[in-house]
Amino acid sequence: xxxxxxxxxxxxxxxxxxxxxxxxxxRAQATRDAALSAALxxxxxxxxAPGVVGLVVDRHGEIFKGSAGxxxxxxxxxxxxxxxxxxxxxxxxxxxxxxxxxxxxxxxxIDDPVSKxxxxxxxxxxxxxxxxxxxxxxxxxxxxxxxxxxLLTHTSGIGYAFSSPVAARLQKDTDKNxxxxxxxxxxxxxxxxxxxxxxxxxxxxxxxxxxxxEFFQKNIFVPLGMIDTSYAVSNAKQSRVIATYAHVxxxxxxxxxxxxxxxxxxxxxxxxxxxxxxxxxxxxxxxxLNGGQLDGKRILSQHSVYMMSENxxxxxxxxxxxxxxxxxxxxxxxxxxxxxxxxxxxxxxxxDQDHRSAGSLSWAGLYNTEFWIDPKAGIGAVLLLQYLPxxxxxxxxxxxxxxxxxxxxxxxx
Numbered sequence: 102x103x104x105x106x107x108x109x110x111x112x113x114x115x116x117x118x119x120x121x122x123x124x125x126x127x128r129a130q131a132t133r134d135a136a137l138s139a140a141l142x143x144x145x146x147x148x149x150a151p152g153v154v155g156l157v158v159d160r161h162g163e164i165f166k167g168s169a170g171x172x173x174x175x176x177x178x179x180x181x182x183x184x185x186x187x188x189x190x191x192x193x194x195x196x197x198x199x200x201x202x203x204x205x206x207x208x209x210x211i212d213d214p215v216s217k218x219x220x221x222x223x224x225x226x227x228x229x230x231x232x233x234x235x236x237x238x239x240x241x242x243x244x245x246x247x248x249x250x251x252l253l254t255h256t257s258g259i260g261y262a263f264s265s266p267v268a269a270r271l272q273k274d275t276d277k278n279x280x281x282x283x284x285x286x287x288x289x290x291x292x293x294x295x296x297x298x299x300x301x302x303x304x305x306x307x308x309x310x311x312x313x314x315e316f317f318q319k320n321i322f323v324p325l326g327m328i329d330t331s332y333a334v335s336n337a338k339q340s341r342v343i344a345t346y347a348h349v350x351x352x353x354x355x356x357x358x359x360x361x362x363x364x365x366x367x368x369x370x371x372x373x374x375x376x377x378x379x380x381x382x383x384x385x386x387x388x389x390l391n392g393g394q395l396d397g398k399r400i401l402s403q404h405s406v407y408m409m410s411e412n413x414x415x416x417x418x419x420x421x422x423x424x425x426x427x428x429x430x431x432x433x434x435x436x437x438x439x440x441x442x443x444x445x446x447x448x449x450x451x452x453d454q455d456h457r458s459a460g461s462l463s464w465a466g467l468y469n470t471e472f473w474i475d476p477k478a479g480i481g482a483v484l485l486l487q488y489l490p491x492x493x494x495x496x497x498x499x500x501x502x503x504x505x506x507x508x509x510x511x512x513x514x
Contacts, residue, residue: 134165136506141169144502149495151346151353152180155503156379156483160390163383164480173344174353183380185334185342186485189373189466191382193298196371197253197445199305199316201405208308211249211444215257218304222247226283227258228267236270240283247288249304252297253444254413258284260295262425263467264433268295269425292420292442294433302371313369324398325384330377332369333362342376345468346488347428348495353488373467379483386474386481389462410462410476412441412448419447429467430491446474455508469496473504482507 137155144150152170156163172178203209209218216222225247226240243258251257259280260268271282279296286293302313309316314332322330334342342361346353361376384395389409393401421437424430434440439450443462451459458477465471469486484503486496 130164133506133509136509137165137503138167138169140499140502140506141167144495144499145170147495147498148351149499150486151488152184152343152486153499154180154182154184154186154379154483154485156383157480157507158383158387158390158482159480160387162387163380166379171344172341173355174346175344175355180343181341183329183341183378184485185329185338185376185378186470186487187345187466187468188375188377188382188470188485189468190298191377191464191466191470191472192371192373192375194445194464194472195317195321195375195385196298196302196305196313197409198321198401199313199371200249200253200301201401201409201444202320203305203308205402205405209249209304211253213249214246215249215252215300215304216247218307219300221281225258225288227287228283228285231267231270233266233270236274238271238283243284243287245288245290247284249301250413250444251288252301254442255292255294255297256289256414256417256442257295257297257300258286258288258290258293259297259300260285260293261422263429264294264422264425266423266425291417292414294422296372298445299370299372302369305371306369312365312367313371314365314367317375321385321400322381324400325388325395327377327381327384330375330381331365332374332376333365334376336363339363343487348488348490348493356489379485382472382483383481386472386483389474390476390479390481409444409446410448410460411443413444414442424490427490429489431493433492434465435497449473455505457504457508465491467491469493471500478508480507 141153141155144153151174154168157165166182168180168182170180172180204211225243227243228238228240230239247257262269262272268279280300345356347356388395388400392403393406419437419440419442421432424432441448446462447464449457449461457473457475460477461473461475463473471484474481484500
């Protein structure tokens with residue numbers, strides 16, 4: 102459905118997105134809306150998702166929002182467009198913005214050593230040999246200092262147990278966190294997805310003197326009008342929370358439910374844990390598209406947004422991450438071996454006119470929530486599903502069909 106910014110005419114909304122004359126533009130937008138709705142509906146019909154919400158925005162507002170499928174398969178309740186999802190690692194982009202805000206306030210520099218703010222990072226070791234059978238290893242002192250920039254770009258050497266066989270084996274017999282083990286490689290040596298942003302969250306809390314929930318609400322969510330985003334879901338909103346599933350043997354099996362906190366309760370993670378809606382996250386995306394501001398509220402400077410959007414990993418590339426825990430994930434991400442990474446965002450190398458432009462920013466969440474920001478085209482999108490494993494074939498088909506529908510025919514005259 103078409104949802105133009107209330108302050109501008111429909112024709113102008115279409116013109117800005119499509120670059121076409123008003124009459125042709127209206128028809129083209131109607132065709133595109135139908136294709137987007139069909140992409141969502143067909144995903145459910147194929148059995149690729151129990152339910153899905155899709156959103157497209159430009160710098161001025163929402164230009165498409167739709168949903169298909171069920172909020173809960175057992176109750177057969179239809180999925181509303183304002184359904185609340187656990188967005189998991191889409192939290193990371195918010196934490197990265199918080200770090201940039203603190204840099205603008207003069208409280209840190211992203212080139213500072215992590216050890217300046219947190220104990221335990223002064224004398225890091227790097228694993229040189231590892232025995233998967235008994236988790237014994239050999240390590241040597243790191244020759245490089247881990248910086249906040251390394252954390253922001255996932256070049257710190259810290260991994261995740263679900264996507265690193267070494268981290269998974271180390272964590273099997275201990276209750277330590279991933280960042281408390283020796284590094285998988287030297288800081289800055291290569292790209293490894295891991296708990297780096299969780300460490301950044303600890304730094305935000307330490308330097309701000311408040312919890313992540315309080316910092317995010319005061320400095321990001323309230324100014325941006327993100328009314329449904331939090332580490333908790335109030336009792337009045339819990340009926341909008343989508344059920345979570347596992348895709349096993351071509352069937353969706355509801356995962357055991359757990360109580361979602363109705364009041365934010367520490368500890369909070371910088372790398373995950375937020376609940377949100379497509380519209381709320383769309384406002385976050387629009388802030389980035391508008392160079393750090395939205396509706397007159399400035400969150401970041403244009404310079405900070407520029408830094409976050411530029412290659413920050415030099416000659417190395419985003420690398421494919423293995424599936425150390427297949428029930429949680431398949432190998433990811435798309436773009437591995439081609440894409441770069443900024444400060445909190447994967448940066449697309451681009452492909453063709455039916456996909457996001459080169460320089461587009463993106464990331465995702467474990468339950469197959471996705472977003473991308475395309476500054477060149479002036480648009481962004483959110484696609485929300487809620488099941489495991491991450492990068493399930495059905496979830497990827499849904500994403501690719503939705504993305505194709507967003508871009509197909511954009512430049513048609």
